Amino acid sequence: MDNLSYCRQYIISDSRLEPLPGWCEVDIHGELFVIHHPDLDFSRVDSPKEEGGVVVLGYIIDPMTPNLTTLEIAERLARDSNTFDDLLSNIFGLSGRYVIIYWSEKEAKLVHDPCALRKAFYFFGDKNLFCASQPGLIKNFHHLDGSQDLDLVDFISSEKFLKNESFWVGDETVYHNVKQLMPNFYLDLRSKNVNRYWVNNPEKLGSLDEAVKEISTILKGSIDAASRQRLVMQSVTAGWDSRVLLAASKCVSKRILYFVNTMNVYKDNHMDIAVPKKMLGDMGLEVNIFREMPKLRDEFYEVMKMNVEGARKLPKTLAIQYYHDFHYGKLNINGNGSEIVRCYYGEKCAESSMISSSYVIKKAGLDQDSTYLHRKVEDWLADVRDLVEEQDLNVMDLFYWEQRMGNWGGMFMSEQDVAVEGFMPFNNRRLLVLALGLDDKYRVGPDHILHKKLIKEMWPELLEYPINPDTLKVKIRNLLVTGMPEGMKEVIKNILRS
Template identity: 35%
Template sequence: MMIKDMERLLYRRQFVIGTRYMERSGWQRIQLDQELFLSVHPDLDVIQSNRHGFQLIVLGYMIDPYHPEWSNEEILNDIHHKCTSFDQLLVGVEHCGGRWILIYQDEAEIKLLTDACGMRQVFYSVQPDGVWCASQASTLASLLGAELDDNEELQTFVQSVEYRAMEQLWPGDGSIYKEIKHLTPNHFLDVRKGTITRYWPLSKLEPIGVEEAVEGAVEILKGSLRAIANRSRVMLPVTAGLDSRILLAASKDVSDEVHYYIALHSGLSENATDVKVPAALFTALGKTFHIHPALDKVDEEFVRINRQSTQLRDLPKSQIFYQHYLHAEERINISGNYSEIAREVYYDYHPNRKVDGRFLSRNIKLGEHAYVRQCYEEWLDPIRSYEEKFGIRLLTLFEWEQLYGRWGAIHAAEQDIAIEEFSPFNNRKLLVTLLSVKHDYGTRNHLYRKMIMQMWPETLGAPINPLPLHKFLRHCGKEVLRGSLYYGYQMLKAISGQGIRKRKEGTT
């Protein structure tokens, strides 16, 4: 097949900030000051607002779950009307979902931050002529002539089995290029100075009850699904997992407007549990479920363009991007990513477990590489007191900032050539609401089931992640052991006064 409009597909939905414009046809150009220039791909929305002595620029799209009828412009104007300073702005965008970059500019400063989980990525580099930013490290490297980092420990890691097995998960805030870094979620970049500042958490999480959390989370989820359906035609992949099930439940009010599907590829056949379970569930619900067949071949020119534009990985699921390019018909894809943060998937019952760089590297299955340990130690050093100070566990922040803030954002960027993505759980207000519920053994799955029961109870008519008998028995044995460890540790904690840390809970 002939690839249409190759010029438009290259660097699709990307941006560049630097001391000169990106020389590409059709890109929008905005001069930030005498030394900094913003270039934006035509398929990346740009919204601007001026009042209170400063300018706000949004790249991408925002969703307000409490006002699902509002447009990007109405959301930004409301935020700007209520916020008269940068500090107020940080609080004023907490409820905003979507996938966006926000630029704040006054006479003295230009500051930049991302959506809650960094789903709209920012890479940056401090150069002699000023600070440069872009959607991809490779784009910056090409513009700046940056060289690959030849650090021996880094190269050992990049060539390792663990790096490939974990789908090129990158530790810390660096990249494979010298002097090019990745903006970590919960931090903002001072674009003039090239410095990074952590801005969240701001205060201690106040515990709330399950019922309060369910009510608040349901309002945000349903409002988010209604809002994105108001904006565009939408599609939602549904598997046998919990995260896609809760989004299915949240979509009840807009279910007639959603294209529900599962995409087959070389790693997923029609006989897989993730296909058979939702197919049976939709039959029972009386709704249409689409099984997109696997493609015999992916166009090589499409792959080449995407590889030039992004950190494209060679994975079976990457075949889905070409399916979306051919058949998505300008829909927005709804994803369950970042839900794992709210469920606090990482949990450790060991009462004497020390969370350090070595533990994090092994826990995330990146092995014993010196480069990985050092990156995680550098991330940990400033926040070791955060569990006590802010009531948020280190492993939850790790999952938020170092797993989904890195690996989770890559997938959306790779899809940009074909389709825009929306993740309702990429919302700070929603994550904080769910994380504010006390975490006991099994609490998170119980919390999710209560939300589903309130939104669309019939969607629980099919099992969630069913296992064959031998795996089910093994799973039960492990859970009995883990539960025993948990309650045993509760007794130890009551005696010693020590806190809980996390273990690896179930995945979707």
């Protein structure tokens, strides 16, 4: 499994690096040196105007021009970006999973996709600069000391951390002075500074219906473009996020392998099996049910642990091995990131100036006893307060974008790299800014008005099938919030616990 070592990964330095076996090497005018795994998409375009250009590690999609390749988009970016600020404006409407290096006589900067799904970890030494897809890759070329932050060590050693699928908060890592580039930040490779940025939609849309049409166009164009670039597989469940993406794939459905992942747990009567099977069958489409997946092999998990710092052993880890064995190299579409759009943590219910670390940690279901979490969340709140007020954002939506997707979401994508390339159509800055500009009442559950309108716009027949139908236990729990006598509530609670 040597070819899977650091699969689809890269490292950048200001000094030449000895490539790993089979890896590719790139010299950017003697200033920066890049080596990358051969399965990682790579494009380089030198600017015709001066000694500058762009390097793209990963792939980019233009939903408005789905026939363009990453190289063609990179050529346009190099031609039309006279400054790094120009580049930030020019990637505003793009989808994909990428890191872009922009360089010119005046600037050398690095930025990644909106949700930081193509990871970038950096280390600024006294003599050297390193930026890589994983901190372990930096450790391959430079000695790293473990973190000296005892609060951090306590946090990642806690049972709550493991129960939350290693949901990290902040830009710290287990290594001293190695940090992660978070969403809505870019890296200045010359000054060795990290800077926050925000790009607004240049066109203000006045209504929900206008936003629905625009978001629908982005989602449909993104999936169309993805299906042109490589073989595509797409998970289907009974949930909202999956339904929206299924609707967005209507026009290219014949190019897509739709699948349901049982994780060797779900039975045929589970809603995430039964609903997709019925729905896709009625639409004349085949659904592939991944069941009886082979036991997780020790050697496969060892490669994952080497490739990804803190790689987890979860039911979905078994699915990653299955993707490797039967679908290696495909583009795997999932609905992550949609939670940002649909107010995952609920409507805005407090002014940002009144929100504390305890409020955020409780809303996110994290460990209230963690000193590290309180410190990092307080730091984050202090950093985003002006942005939240200026843009009138729901602070918990921004938390999901920057912390949940920037850490937990990106980690899952990195774990998948050993098997497939990941694609998240909601990972589009124009889409996210458009959606966050809408009133919370259109986005929040249980009605999910925006999601419902998106499905109606793209494939209305899909609304005829249940979305997250309640199980018997959920229906009974819902009754408990009504005026039922307390004694009866306790009886039913005891039944549910049994």
